[in-house]
Amino acid sequence: MTTSLTSIAHNVAHRALTYLHDHRDADVFPDDIPIEPEDSDTVYKPIAEIGMAAALVLREGVGGTAQLHAARELIDFTWHRLRQGDLLYERQVRNCLLTDPIEVYCHFIHGGHHHERFERLAVHNAAVRSAPEVYPNRRLAVANAYRTCGIPTDDDWGSLLRATWLGATPPPWAIDWDTAYSVTHTVFHVTDWGGRPHDLPPDIADYLGNWLPVWTDVWSEVGDWDLVAELLVVDACLPEPRFDLDVWTRIASVQHSDGLMPRDGAPVDDDRVQRFWDHHHSTTVAAIAGTLAVSRLLGNGR
Amino acid sequence: MNGERLQVSLTDAAAEVAARVLGAVRGAEDIGLADYVDTSADLKTALGAVRLIGADIFAPHLLLDRPVHHADAAVITRSFAAFPPAGQAGTRRQQVVAWRDWATGRLLACAADPASAEPGLAPTAAPETATALLDGAKTWQEWSANAAQLSPLALPGLGGPIAAAVFEGARPLARGVTRALLRRDFVTAARLIRWMALSSSSGVGQPLDPALLVERVRLYGGTGSRLSLDLAIARRLLRSEPA
Numbered sequence: 001m002t003t004s005l006t007s008i009a010h011n012v013a014h015r016a017l018t019y020l021h022d023h024r025d026a027d028v029f030p031d032d033i034p035i036e037p038e039d040s041d042t043v044y045k046p047i048a049e050i051g052m053a054a055a056l057v058l059r060e061g062v063g064g065t066a067q068l069h070a071a072r073e074l075i076d077f078t079w080h081r082l083r084q085g086d087l088l089y090e091r092q093v094r095n096c097l098l099t100d101p102i103e104v105y106c107h108f109i110h111g112g113h114h115h116e117r118f119e120r121l122a123v124h125n126a127a128v129r130s131a132p133e134v135y136p137n138r139r140l141a142v143a144n145a146y147r148t149c150g151i152p153t154d155d156d157w158g159s160l161l162r163a164t165w166l167g168a169t170p171p172p173w174a175i176d177w178d179t180a181y182s183v184t185h186t187v188f189h190v191t192d193w194g195g196r197p198h199d200l201p202p203d204i205a206d207y208l209g210n211w212l213p214v215w216t217d218v219w220s221e222v223g224d225w226d227l228v229a230e231l232l233v234v235d236a237c238l239p240e241p242r243f244d245l246d247v248w249t250r251i252a253s254v255q256h257s258d259g260l261m262p263r264d265g266a267p268v269d270d271d272r273v274q275r276f277w278d279h280h281h282s283t284t285v286a287a288i289a290g291t292l293a294v295s296r297l298l299g300n301g302r
Numbered sequence: 303m304n305g306e307r308l309q310v311s312l313t314d315a316a317a318e319v320a321a322r323v324l325g326a327v328r329g330a331e332d333i334g335l336a337d338y339v340d341t342s343a344d345l346k347t348a349l350g351a352v353r354l355i356g357a358d359i360f361a362p363h364l365l366l367d368r369p370v371h372h373a374d375a376a377v378i379t380r381s382f383a384a385f386p387p388a389g390q391a392g393t394r395r396q397q398v399v400a401w402r403d404w405a406t407g408r409l410l411a412c413a414a415d416p417a418s419a420e421p422g423l424a425p426t427a428a429p430e431t432a433t434a435l436l437d438g439a440k441t442w443q444e445w446s447a448n449a450a451q452l453s454p455l456a457l458p459g460l461g462g463p464i465a466a467a468v469f470e471g472a473r474p475l476a477r478g479v480t481r482a483l484l485r486r487d488f489v490t491a492a493r494l495i496r497w498m499a500l501s502s503s504s505g506v507g508q509p510l511d512p513a514l515l516v517e518r519v520r521l522y523g524g525t526g527s528r529l530s531l532d533l534a535i536a537r538r539l540l541r542s543e544p545a
Contacts (some may be wrong), residue, residue: 097445171480171510171511171514171515172480172510173479173483173484173510173515173518174518175484210473210476210477210509211477211480213442213477214480214481215445215485216483217481217486218481220486221485255454
């Protein structure tokens with residue numbers, strides 16, 4: 001079972017990464033990213049997320065030569081789109097309380113990319129301790145970003161975790177779609193994307209062990225593959241991942257031959273650029289889910 | 303009468319029988335089962351409904367110590383005559399039906415002669431099928447689907463291998479309830495919550511709070527007399543409703 005699951009997860013990750021790699025061109029990304037985009041979700045966030053996926057592939061190092069090569073080129077490409085960090089620096093200088101620059105920046109360290117002036121801003125910001133009010137799971141993202149960059153903060157991880165929906169361990173049937181995403185991100189940041197699975201307190205790990213299979217089942221049934229892929233990342237971040245072969249088989253079966261992972265069960269557009277922008281997020285998450293699952297299956301028990 | 307019409311009228315009749323049992327569980331005087339069947343325009347459908355509701359008819363007796371009237375017991379005996387229990391239970395569905403018949407037969411025998419612990423009627427269920435339906439090797443989805451269909455056996459004092467197996471499955475039971483609620487399948491949720499209430503009242507620890515679940519289904523859209531009966535039984539088991 002382990003062998004076939006490793007093979008399925010590896011293929012999902014490899015195909016997803018190949019898809020992202022195949023779309024790093026001017027047709028898909030025709031314009032420079034403005035320092036203050038009207039909607040940061042349109043290009044800035046996707047570039048950051050693709051860079052992060054590539055960074056995790058490089059961090060885990062379980063991908064094989066071709067995959068590592070693709071990850072290397074992807075992280076360099078996305079860093080280039082961020083103007084070698086100048087974009088992050090400019091955003092931060094203009095808006096001192098923004099947290100997205102450090103949240104984006106921290107992953108590029110795994111690719112060997114640094115921006116000294118930005119890091120000086122980040123060290124200063126950490127010392128000032130003026131964090132904007134954000135969702136509790138987003139607050140964890142900021143804490144993890146500083147931790148990844150090695151910048152000391154006085155964050156109390158226990159309190160930050162307990163302020164989230166997951167930290168309160170409510171009845172698992174009283175969840176909705178948005179909150180399910182909050183749960184996934186709480187786990188991503190506390191465990192640093194599966195790098196520190198044992199940082200999850202035992203009661204939270206038990207809670208997820210009990211209810212993650214139900215949430216995965218329910219959202220698989222309606223074909224919400226973006227959320228299912230996120231939940232598979234959560235599984236790979238647990239102290240004892242479940243590695244559900246059935247769910248992995250189902251999500252692998254909906255992945256397109258070119259590696260695109262559809263976000264849901266709706267028809268996928270034929271236009272190359274449109275389908276990328278419709279489905280880059282679920283494909284990025286699939287690359288991360290497969291990478292982390294393979295890493296944990298190969299015994300990276302931390 | 304064609305099959306489809308028979309099914310609709312049987313569903314309606316079962317809802318009526320369930321409503322009568324529900325009234326009794328909530329504290330009304332009697333189920334009035336014999337009265338219902340004897341005044342029914344369609345005797346066969348009425349008896350079919352009695353067979354369908356089965357062991358639940360004994361809920362007021364088991365939960366509130368209400369007497370089982372001879373006339374009502376006789377109606378249940380007639381329902382078995384009209385719709386005899388299936389023979390050898392082969393399929394999963396047949397096994398579930400066999401266990402539901404076992405519960406009805408056993409409770410009927412006890413009501414007819416409280417000193418007797420043995421069922422006086424033909425319906426029997428092979429003990430090994432309890433394992434087949436609810437063994438720990440099943441996926442939690444299959445396990446909870448079977449448990450939901452066996453919910454008429456979730457009655458205090460009935461006992462038997464099905465209840466024992468459900469008591470061993472607190473986790474698949476709680477997962478099944480969670481799944482049903484998230485899918486807004488309130489009928490399945492109520493059936494599983496009833497098992498959870500029985501387990502809890504028998505001292506078996508549960509990962510979820512059954513009283514909160516009863517309220518959730520009641521307030522968020524659980525309708526129909528059979529669903530309401532499952533919830534009322536669960537509430538009685540949890541002693542959260544004044545007698």
